[in-house]
Amino acid sequence: xxxxxxxxxxxxxxxxxxxxxxxxxxxxxxxxxxxxxxxxxxxxxxxxxxxxxxxxxxxxxxxxxxxxxxxxxxxxxxxxxxxxxxxxxxxxxxxxxxxxxxxxxxxxxxxxxxxxxxxxxxxxxxxxxxxxxxxxxxxxxxxxxxxxxxxxxxxxxxxxxxxxxxxxxxxxxxxxxxxxxxxxxxxxxxxxxxxxxxxxxxxxxxxxxxxxxxxxxxxxxxxxxxxxxxxxxxxxxxxxxxxxxxxxxxxxxxxxxxxxxxxxxxxxxxxxxxxxxxxxxxxxxxxxxxxxxxxxxxxxxxxxxxxxxxxxxxxxxxxxxxxxxxxxxxxxxxxxxxxxxxxxxxxxxxxxxxxxxxxxxxx
Numbered sequence: 001x002x003x004x005x006x007x008x009x010x011x012x013x014x015x016x017x018x019x020x021x022x023x024x025x026x027x028x029x030x031x032x033x034x035x036x037x038x039x040x041x042x043x044x045x046x047x048x049x050x051x052x053x054x055x056x057x058x059x060x061x062x063x064x065x066x067x068x069x070x071x072x073x074x075x076x077x078x079x080x081x082x083x084x085x086x087x088x089x090x091x092x093x094x095x096x097x098x099x100x101x102x103x104x105x106x107x108x109x110x111x112x113x114x115x116x117x118x119x120x121x122x123x124x125x126x127x128x129x130x131x132x133x134x135x136x137x138x139x140x141x142x143x144x145x146x147x148x149x150x151x152x153x154x155x156x157x158x159x160x161x162x163x164x165x166x167x168x169x170x171x172x173x174x175x176x177x178x179x180x181x182x183x184x185x186x187x188x189x190x191x192x193x194x195x196x197x198x199x200x201x202x203x204x205x206x207x208x209x210x211x212x213x214x215x216x217x218x219x220x221x222x223x224x225x226x227x228x229x230x231x232x233x234x235x236x237x238x239x240x241x242x243x244x245x246x247x248x249x250x251x252x253x254x255x256x257x258x259x260x261x262x263x264x265x266x267x268x269x270x271x272x273x274x275x276x277x278x279x280x281x282x283x284x285x286x287x288x289x290x291x292x293x294x295x296x297x298x299x300x301x302x303x304x305x306x307x308x309x310x311x312x313x314x315x316x317x318x319x320x321x322x323x324x325x326x327x328x329x330x331x332x333x334x335x336x337x338x339x340x341x342x343x344x345x346x347x348x349x350x351x352x353x354x355x356x357x358x359x360x361x362x363x
Contacts, residue, residue, distance in 0.1 A: 041082050041174040042167060047075050049169045052160040058140065068138035068157060073146055074122050076158040079174055080184065081151040083163065086176040087185040091152030092192050100192055101126075101147055101154075107218040112254035123148050128216035130253060143212035153188045183209065203228060215247050220262025230266050234278070241277045245285035249296070249304055257300040259307050268311040273319040282308050283325055290336050302340050303350065305329050310352040330359060 051072050057064035084091075092100065101124075102109045108116040108126045115130045118137070125137065126145040138144075138157050145154045164175040175181060183206050189195040190202060199222070202210055207228060213219040214229045233244050244267075250258040267278045286308050289301045296304070309329045316324060325332070333340050341359065349356040 041086065041176075043079065043082070043172045043174065044170055045075065045078075045172065046170050047071075048079075048160055048172045049166060051075050052166070055159055055161070058159075068140065070120050072160075073120070073138065073158070076155075076160060076163065077122060077148050077151060079160070079163045079172070080153065080155050080158060081148070082174050083176045083181050084151075084153055084185060084188060086174070087181070087189075089153065089185060089188050090193055094149075094152065097147075097152040097192065103221070104191060104213070104219050105145070105217050107250075107252065107258055110252065110258075112256055113252050115253035122150060126154075126217075128212060143209060143216060152192070153184075154191070155184060199224065214260075214263075218250070218258065218260050220260055220266075226262060226266045230263065230270070230278070234270075238277065242281050242285075244278050245282045248282060249285075251295050255295070257296060257303060259304065261307070264307060264311050268315060271311075271315050271319070273321065276315070276319070276324060279312065279315060280325065283312060283329055286329060287332065290333055298337070299343060302337070302343050303347070305333055305340065306344055306347075306350055306352055306355050309358075310354045313354040313358055328358065330355075 054066050055068070055072065057066040058068060059065060091097065105117075105126050107113060116127050118125045124147045126147060128142060128144050140157050140159070143156060145156065147154050160172075162178065162180045164173050166172055182201075186195075186198040186201040186206060187209060190198040203224060210225045211229050211232070214225060220226055229247075230244075233241055244263075248260050248263045250260070252258050264282070267282065271279045286301065286304045289296060289304065294301075312325070313328055316328065320326075330340060330344065344350075344355070344359065349359060
């Protein structure tokens with residue numbers, strides 16, 4: 001018979017048991033973790049079975065009548081924490097974790113982007129795009145992320161059935177070796193433990209997550225991930241390459257312009273005399289923005305033009321010739337926007353070095 005070791009301590013508050021101290025009622029956590037000598041982790045929490053039964057009727061999974069709730073996330077977080085612990089994940093200190101979240105998901109945390117995040121009791125939701133619709137706060141099968149405040153990790157919307165199996169109605173055996181667990185572990189070890197080995201795992205086995213980091217969240221600090229995303233476009237046809245400006249110039253919740261400079265710099269570094277299709281795509285995308293009203297304001301379009309010219313000017317000087325745009329973008333726009341030069345001068349050319357050097361000489 002297996003010898004069971006009951007580990008003291010409780011993870012998360014799920015069950016409520018009345019207790020009095022000083023005349024006040026307090027909540028007592030009923031979750032227990034058991035580990036046997038085969039290193040299986042079994043959790044004792046009746047709430048898991050109740051929520052799993054409800055999740056069997058998720059309308060996201062085929063027309064059921066149950067919507068994923070905050071409670072579903074709450075009961076899943078301690079299971080995920082155990083999976084990560086088994087696999088050697090080291091949760092950062094809480095202040096470090098928050099700092100890294102703000103770096104990775106900067107567009108969600110930026111001022112005015114409240115439609116892309118929401119604080120809950122035990123976690124923060126970070127949506128790929130505009131989220132928070134009351135019926136779809138927790139969309140299944142997406143790369144919307146929940147960040148655990150207590151345990152210091154991120155996860156997609158988890159289903160209890162994907163995290164392990166039930167021994168009985170009260171006991172749940174954690175599965176740390178599933179494909180789902182492997183992706184979960186690699187994402188957190190790479191992002192919060194700076195594990196380059198896990199980045200390699202993600203590049204081989206979880207490309208869609210990395211693509212979502214760039215395209216949905218605007219994370220462009222890792223050159224290898226930028227290479228993955230941009231090379232996918234580069235391998236496509238011209239119509240595909242024309243989509244690149246749409247992942248560089250975005251609109252935030254308050255309709256404010258977001259420019260992903262890391263991707264513009266990627267284009268600068270990967271353009272030569274023969275291969276300049278992406279450069280052409282952003283150049284003409286911004287130029288044509290001035291032909292119609294569109295989603296961006298006039299001043300935002302002027303800013304976009306400045307950022308494009310900042311990479312175009314040195315590339316044109318080095319490689320320009322037949323097949324290239326013949327004129328710098330801002331010069332090209334002056335006939336349709338007589339005020340563009342004055343406005344950019346007022347903005348001190350956004351301190352963009354190539355733009356300041358060329359256009360500042362005319363001040």
